[in-house]
Amino acid sequence: MPFTIKETVVYEEDVKKSRFQAFAIPVETEEEIKTVLETYKDISTTHQCWAWKIGHNVRFNDDGEPSGTAGRPILATIEGNELTNILVLVNRWYGGVKLGTGGLVRAYGGTAGKALLLVDKIELIEKIDVYFECNFSEWPILQYELVQNQITFSEEYTATGVSVNAKIQIHQRIELAKKVQDVTRGREELKGTHDD
Structure with missing residues (x-):
C-alpha cells in the first residue's frame, strides 16, 4: 500500500565538516516538482541533489556529485519507506573534507532517511x-x-x-x-x- 507525506519536513546534520540539509516535500505532479525545485534553489550550496517518485515515475539528480552517490541513495530511502508523491531534496555545503563515494552515499542516503523518519505518513488514496x-x-x-x-x-x-x-x-x-x-x-x- 503506497503512502505519501502530510507536510514538508526538514532535517539537518553535519558529516565531516560538510553540512547536509534534507527537505521531504509532498508533490502531486511533475509541474509541481519543477516549481518546488525553483522555490528551493539555493545558490549558496555546493550541491543540491534530489530524487522524486510519483506513482511508477521516478527521477533523481546527483548535481555534480560522482554518479550514483547522491540521487540514487535518496531514491532508495523513498522506496524503502514505501512512499510516493514525494520529492526529497538534499543540500550540501562542502566543508573541506572529501567523503569518498561510500561516504557520499551514506551521507545523502542517511540525511534523506533521517528526514523521512520525521514525516507523518498518510495512506495515498488514488x-x-x-x-x-x-x-x-x-x-x-x-x-x-x-x-x-x-x-x-x-x-x-x-x-x-x-x-x-x-x-x-x-x-x-x-x-x-x-x-x-x-x-x-x-x-x-x-x-x-x-x-x-
Whole structure:
C-alpha cells in the first residue's frame, strides 16, 4: 500500500565538516516538482541533489556529485519507506573534507532517511479525473457538493452552461454520479477520462 507525506519536513546534520540539509516535500505532479525545485534553489550550496517518485515515475539528480552517490541513495530511502508523491531534496555545503563515494552515499542516503523518519505518513488514496456538464442554474448546487466534499475542480463557462473537470477519490464516484443525475434530472452524467 503506497503512502505519501502530510507536510514538508526538514532535517539537518553535519558529516565531516560538510553540512547536509534534507527537505521531504509532498508533490502531486511533475509541474509541481519543477516549481518546488525553483522555490528551493539555493545558490549558496555546493550541491543540491534530489530524487522524486510519483506513482511508477521516478527521477533523481546527483548535481555534480560522482554518479550514483547522491540521487540514487535518496531514491532508495523513498522506496524503502514505501512512499510516493514525494520529492526529497538534499543540500550540501562542502566543508573541506572529501567523503569518498561510500561516504557520499551514506551521507545523502542517511540525511534523506533521517528526514523521512520525521514525516507523518498518510495512506495515498488514488484519485481519478471525471467531468460533467450542467446548466447555469444547476451549477451552484453541484459546486456546493464539490466544495463540501473537498474535491478539486475547474469550471469552464460555455454558451449553453458549465463544463466541469474534477479530481475525485474512487469511492466518491457513485455518490457524485448520482448527484449529477439528480440535479440535471437524468439529462447529464458523470464521465471519466477513460469513458467514451
